[in-house]
Amino acid sequence: xxxxxxxxxxxxxxxxxxxxxxxxxxxxxxxxxxxxxxxxxxxxxxxxxxxxxxxxxxxxxxxxxxxxxxxxxxxxxxxxxxxxxxxxxxxxxxxxxxxxxxxxxxxxxxxxxxxxxxxxxxxxxxxxxxxxxxxxxxxxxxxxxxxxxxxxxxxxxxxxxxxxxxxxxxxxxxxxxxxxxxxxxxxxxxxxxxxxxxxxxxxxxxxxxxxxxxxx
Amino acid sequence: xxxxxxxxxxxxxxxxxxxxxxxxxxxxxxxxxxxxxxxxxxxxxxxxxxxxxxxxxxxxxxxxxxxxxxxxxxxxxxxxxxxxxxxxxxxxxxxxxxxxxxxxxxxxxxxxxxxxxxxxxxxxxxxxxxxxxxxxxxxxxxxxxxxxxxxxxxxxxxxxxxxxxxxxxxxxxxxxxxxxxxxxxxxxxxxxxxxxxxxxxxxxxxxxxxxxxxxxxxxxxxxxxxxxxxxxxxxxxxxxxxxxxxxxxxxxxxxxxxxxxxxxxxxxxxxxxxxxxxxxxxxxxxxxxxxxxxxxxxxxxxxxxxxxxxxxxxxxxxxxxxxxxxxxxxxxxxxxxxxxxxxxxxxxxxxxxxxxxxxxxxxxxxxxxxxxxxxxxxxxxxxxxxxx
Numbered sequence: 001x002x003x004x005x006x007x008x009x010x011x012x013x014x015x016x017x018x019x020x021x022x023x024x025x026x027x028x029x030x031x032x033x034x035x036x037x038x039x040x041x042x043x044x045x046x047x048x049x050x051x052x053x054x055x056x057x058x059x060x061x062x063x064x065x066x067x068x069x070x071x072x073x074x075x076x077x078x079x080x081x082x083x084x085x086x087x088x089x090x091x092x093x094x095x096x097x098x099x100x101x102x103x104x105x106x107x108x109x110x111x112x113x114x115x116x117x118x119x120x121x122x123x124x125x126x127x128x129x130x131x132x133x134x135x136x137x138x139x140x141x142x143x144x145x146x147x148x149x150x151x152x153x154x155x156x157x158x159x160x161x162x163x164x165x166x167x168x169x170x171x172x173x174x175x176x177x178x179x180x181x182x183x184x185x186x187x188x189x190x191x192x193x194x195x196x197x198x199x200x201x202x203x204x205x206x207x208x209x210x211x212x213x214x215x216x
Numbered sequence: 217x218x219x220x221x222x223x224x225x226x227x228x229x230x231x232x233x234x235x236x237x238x239x240x241x242x243x244x245x246x247x248x249x250x251x252x253x254x255x256x257x258x259x260x261x262x263x264x265x266x267x268x269x270x271x272x273x274x275x276x277x278x279x280x281x282x283x284x285x286x287x288x289x290x291x292x293x294x295x296x297x298x299x300x301x302x303x304x305x306x307x308x309x310x311x312x313x314x315x316x317x318x319x320x321x322x323x324x325x326x327x328x329x330x331x332x333x334x335x336x337x338x339x340x341x342x343x344x345x346x347x348x349x350x351x352x353x354x355x356x357x358x359x360x361x362x363x364x365x366x367x368x369x370x371x372x373x374x375x376x377x378x379x380x381x382x383x384x385x386x387x388x389x390x391x392x393x394x395x396x397x398x399x400x401x402x403x404x405x406x407x408x409x410x411x412x413x414x415x416x417x418x419x420x421x422x423x424x425x426x427x428x429x430x431x432x433x434x435x436x437x438x439x440x441x442x443x444x445x446x447x448x449x450x451x452x453x454x455x456x457x458x459x460x461x462x463x464x465x466x467x468x469x470x471x472x473x474x475x476x477x478x479x480x481x482x483x484x485x486x487x488x489x490x491x492x493x494x495x496x497x498x499x500x501x502x503x504x505x506x507x508x509x510x511x512x513x514x515x516x517x518x519x520x521x522x523x524x525x526x527x528x529x530x531x532x533x534x535x536x537x538x539x540x541x542x543x544x545x546x547x548x549x550x551x552x553x554x555x556x557x558x559x560x561x562x563x564x565x566x567x568x569x570x571x572x573x574x575x576x577x578x579x580x581x582x583x584x585x586x587x588x589x590x591x592x593x594x595x596x597x598x599x600x601x602x603x604x
Contacts, residue, residue: 049598054513075517082515093510093601097229098217105217107514149514 002028002051002157007060009046009211020046021057022211028190030156033183035202036192042208044192048159051190052085053077086150088175090162092142094134100145101130107149120148124174140171147175157188164198176201219520223527230503237496238532238539241581244489245540245573246547248482249566253548255478257563273311273444275429278454285319285427293318293425296341296413298452302429303344305451310444311431312349315357316341318416318426325382327373335370336408337382339416341426357410365396365410380409384419429455490584493529497585501525501592508592509600518593525589526582533581537573541565 004026010017020043028034028051036044049055050062053069062069064080072080081087086107094103104117121127124144134142143163150158158179164172180201183189191198199205207214227234276282277292299316302308318339325335342358345351359365364380371394374380379391392411400406417423431444441459448457501508508521545565552563 045598045602052513052598054598055596078515078517080515081513085515087513089601091601093506093513095507095510097225098222102217102221102225106511106516108217 001030001063001065003061003063004028004050005061005063007047007050007057007062009043009050009055009057019043019211021050021208024060024211024213026206026213028188031183031186031188032204033179033189033202034191035199035205036190036208037194037196037199037205038208039194043211044208045161047206047208048161048190048192051157052087052159053080083153084156086153086155086158088143088146088150088158088160088163090165092134092146094142094145094149096134099131099133100126100137103134103145104149104152107152113152116152116154117148120152124148139166140168140174143167143171143175147178151178151182155187157190158182159190161192162194163191165194219523219527222524223531226504226507226524227528227531230500233496233500233503234528234532237493237500238536240489240493240496241532241536241577242540242543244485244493245537245577246544247485249541249544249569249573250548250551251478251481252569253545253563253566254552255475256566257548257552272459273431273441274458275431275448275455276458277427278456280427280456282458293422293427294452294455296417296424296426298455299341299344299426299429301451302448303346304348306348308346308447308451309349310447312346313430313432314344314346315430316344316413316426317428317430318413318420318422319428320420322382327370328375328378328381329373331373333370333373333407336367336404337416337420338405338408338410339413339426340410341413359410359412360395361412361415362393363395363412364392365398366394367398367402367406367408367410368400369406370409371397382409382419385421386419390415390419486580490580493581494584494587497525497529498588498591500528501585501588504592505595505600508595509597512595512597513601521593522589525585525592529581529585530578533578534574536581537577538570540577541570541573 004024007021007024007026008019009021010019012018020041024043024047036047038044046055050057053072056070064084069077069080095106098106100121101117104120105113118127121130124147126141126144126148129137129141134145137145143166147163150160160179163175167175176198179189179191189202191202193199204215275298276285277294280292296316299314302311303314318337320337321334322337323334324332326332340357340359357365366374366380374394378394380394381389381391384390392415398405413426417425441457444459445457448455508524511521511524512518549563
């Protein structure tokens with residue numbers, strides 16, 4: 001269970017202060033599928049970063065299973081990100097000099113995930129590309145590698161920031177099917193998206209505008 | 217993912233940047249090694265030339281008028297024990313190669329043809345071992361009892377296979393086996409005979425006495441003779457020290473100049489390379505901003521990021537030290553032979569420098585990359601990833 005209470009986050013801007021989030025309160029139960037929608041600059045990515053333990057809010061509390069996330073030490077927050085969270089980004093963020101297999105390993109916490117990686121590579125039809133570098137992959141393949149990296153450790157929650165923004169329909173379907181399947185296993189999925197059609201798949205939709213949340 | 221593998225992969229991916237940093241390390245090491253090697257070669261050469269000059273400090277009984285030293289009847293002496301007192305001192309280090317001597321002009325020596333000559337007799341005590349100083353190759357003229365070495369001019373008068381004969385103060389003829397006939401050009405010894413000190417003392421009725429100690433002054437920054445006088449007079453106030461000024465002064469000055477030059481240029485080069493490589497490491501870290509952001513976002517700790525940057529500096533420092541050592545030694549060898557004609561034969565690999573370099577260089581270049589590493593771990597991964 002994650003509980004956000006009166007979260008605000010500002011950034012300095014040329015016109016003074018930009019409010020990314022204003023007094024946002026939100027509860028995310030275990031195993032929920034939530035879509036976060038809204039126009040550009042509405043605070044969607046900031047919300048994801050705060051949930052992921054990467055961006056400390058200016059005000060408010062973030063409680064993960066009753067513990068203040070930002071009262072944890074940096075080491076504990078790293079551990080939280082490594083074990084509990086799987087990030088999927090619109091730009092994939094693969095490391096260019098590592099192979100597919102090695103990129104996936106960067107998402108593991110040191111335990112033996114060899115068989116799990118092979119299963120996922122097979123599931124995403126990448127078994128013959130494990131030694132390829134990102135530059136040798138198509139856009140859809142890159143996002144599939146990023147998805148495997150995010151989920152290889154079986155984290156409790158996936159935070160996906162516009163994961164299909166750069167993909168064609170076929171690849172988008174592969175990604176979304178996997179999210180549905182992962183959610184079906186009782187895991188939490190939080191999906192940031194511009195596309196209204198994607199939000200239909202979610203249990204709940206949180207719509208953000210100028211940092212203020214509207215719940216659907 | 218293994219840190220070492222990540223470093224190797226990144227270094228291979230950014231090969232040009234990595235090679236430029238490595239080149240900086242190699243150049244810094246190369247300059248330091250080549251200057252040090254040449255300066256050591258120069259030092260060795262100085263030492264060698266000083267040794268070839270012979271012993272350059274003479275210890276006489278105080279008040280000795282050296283102008284009268286070789287007079288027929290000159291007899292100022294001191295105890296032979298003085299040599300051992302100096303040699304066995306724990307604090308006396310200004311002088312090496314202590315050789316006690318009795319050196320007298322003997323008038324009326326009769327050669328086998330019956331002609332008379334004034335000859336120089338030199339009785340040598342075996343070179344004293346200084347137990348509290350490092351062992352060095354002996355420079356003294358140790359002569360076995362019952363034997364002599366003949367100077368060139370005297371040798372001409374004595375046929376091969378003959379013994380050397382001389383009448384002692386006791387009136388008896390003393391005979392000695394000739395073990396060496398010296399080459400021409402040994403200075404006063406051309407007209408002299410080198411023998412064992414005890415033989416000479418017995419023959420001249422001067423038991424336990426010597427009139428000179430020869431030694432080699434240390435290469436001291438505060439001057440050989442000043443330092444030696446100060447130390448010797450603490451033990452033996454009735455001894456005075458005279459220096460045989462020689463070409464060794466010029467060679468010593470050259471060595472000191474080389475050392476001063478090295479002591480300026482080596483730290484300068486290391487400091488300059490620290491600055492340059494620090495800048496290059498910063499540029500390298502900046503170009504890795506994106507992947508550092510990814511690693512931090514995926515939960516890698518700041519320690520791992522610091523490890524990646526310092527680890528690369530360590531590996532480049534280590535590799536650079538090895539390459540720099542061989543390049544520096546090669547350059548010292550190649551150019552040293554051109555520039556330092558006399559020191560060329562002493563230019564050789566100083567293997568201790570290789571091990572010192574392998575130990576120091578990684579830490580020096582880790583120091584250079586320390587600030588870039590600290591900057592990198594302060595980056596906000598969320599901001600980095602949203603900017604890309």
